[in-house]
Amino acid sequence: xxxxxxxxxxxxxxxxxxxxxxxxxxxxxxxxxxxxxxxxxxxxxxxxxxxxxxxxxxxxxxxxxxxxxxxxxxxxxxxxxxxxxxxxxxxxxxxxxxxxxxxxxxxxxxxxxxxxxxxxxxxxxxxxxxxxxxxxxxxxxxxxxxxxxxxxxxxxxxxxxxxxxxxxxxxxxxxxxxxxxxxxxxxxxxxxxxxxxxxxxxxxxxxxxxxxxxxxxxxxxxxxxxxxxxxxxxxxxxxxxxxxxxxxxxxxxxxxxxxx
Numbered sequence: 001x002x003x004x005x006x007x008x009x010x011x012x013x014x015x016x017x018x019x020x021x022x023x024x025x026x027x028x029x030x031x032x033x034x035x036x037x038x039x040x041x042x043x044x045x046x047x048x049x050x051x052x053x054x055x056x057x058x059x060x061x062x063x064x065x066x067x068x069x070x071x072x073x074x075x076x077x078x079x080x081x082x083x084x085x086x087x088x089x090x091x092x093x094x095x096x097x098x099x100x101x102x103x104x105x106x107x108x109x110x111x112x113x114x115x116x117x118x119x120x121x122x123x124x125x126x127x128x129x130x131x132x133x134x135x136x137x138x139x140x141x142x143x144x145x146x147x148x149x150x151x152x153x154x155x156x157x158x159x160x161x162x163x164x165x166x167x168x169x170x171x172x173x174x175x176x177x178x179x180x181x182x183x184x185x186x187x188x189x190x191x192x193x194x195x196x197x198x199x200x201x202x203x204x205x206x207x208x209x210x211x212x213x214x215x216x217x218x219x220x221x222x223x224x225x226x227x228x229x230x231x232x233x234x235x236x237x238x239x240x241x242x243x244x245x246x247x248x249x250x251x252x253x254x255x256x257x258x259x260x
Contacts, residue, residue: 004206006191007049007069010076012204014050015162016169016193017111020238025056027238028108028141031256034240035232037137040105044133047095047113051077051088058086067093067100096122098129107134108141112252115144115211118186123222131228131259140229140257144214148251153213154180154187158251170194176208185213216244216253229257 006013032040041062045054048066050073058064064087068074074090081088093100095109095116107130117123130140147153154175161170172192179188191206216234223229236242236250244253 004191004209006193006204006206008072009193009204010050010070010073012167012169012193012195013073014052014076015164015167016160016171017049018052018162018164019160021052021056024110024238025053025060027240027254028053028057028106029060030240031139031141032106035256035258036139037105037135040139042102042104042106044100044102044104044107046098046107046109046130047111048077048090049073049111051080051090053108053110054088054090055080055084055086058088059084062087064088065100065102065104066090067098069094095126098126098133100133102133103135104133104138105135106139106141110141110143112144114142115214116209118184118210118212120222124226127223127226127257128228131226134259136259138259139232140259141254142257143252143254144219145251146216146253147213153177154189156251166197168196170196179208179210186210187213219253219255223255223257228260230260232256232258 043057043062043064045066048054048068051066054064054066054077066077071092074092077090117126155177156175158173161168174190174192176188188208189211190208193204195202220231223231233256234244235254236244238254244250
């Protein structure tokens with residue numbers, strides 16, 4: 001996982017990423033209904049960030065567990081859960097190790113967190129560890145960035161802004177094409193926050209982080225090679241009715257995996 005500087009500011013992160021939360025959480029619920037084990041309730045959020053999915057789903061009655069590498073994020077989630085009397089357990093953990101104990105009906109790893117697994121060995125180890133944490137037939141949902149054009153790999157910039165009260169957060173996701181390693185299939189990207197608050201503007205640069213580019217066929221082969229999951233479906237949006245295919249333009253691929 002990343003130690004990006006922006007993760008030290010969970011309140012700004014929570015504001016900047018508050019969009020689409022309900023749709024993403026309802027997608028999780030739809031997957032549980034369509035593919036999950038009977039009466040699935042116990043959910044694990046891998047790379048939970050400021051806990052937006054944890055909180056929304058906990059409010060719907062799901063007992064939630066989350067892990068994140070950032071101690072600031074974990075403390076923020078704990079504070080929010082306490083204030084809102086929500087059933088959320090959260091702890092510091094590494095995507096590449098997952099030392100957490102427990103049994104879950106489903107897990108998910110959203111916000112392109114999966115890209116921090118840089119090698120095939122790390123991916124296979126991660127998938128097998130997640131499978132150990134799931135009940136038979138349990139689900140694992142992932143999403144990650146897919147290049148919109150072959151000749152623009154690691155050259156995209158995505159930006160958006162969100163407001164809470166008098167605070168405005170602009171988020172820039174920047175890729176650095178000169179950092180591409182075509183053999184390892186990795187490159188450096190960066191999150192940048194621009195904050196307008198109390199009449200002042202400040203910028204928080206996350207710092208470059210090396211991440212992995214996954215392509216659809218490659219990911220499916222890694223899942224197959226793991227020996228622990230079957231790929232149920234892939235989507236271009238958080239919508240079961242919208243499959244991911246060459247005729248549908250999307251900047252990310254959402255995958256539903258089911259434990260064998």
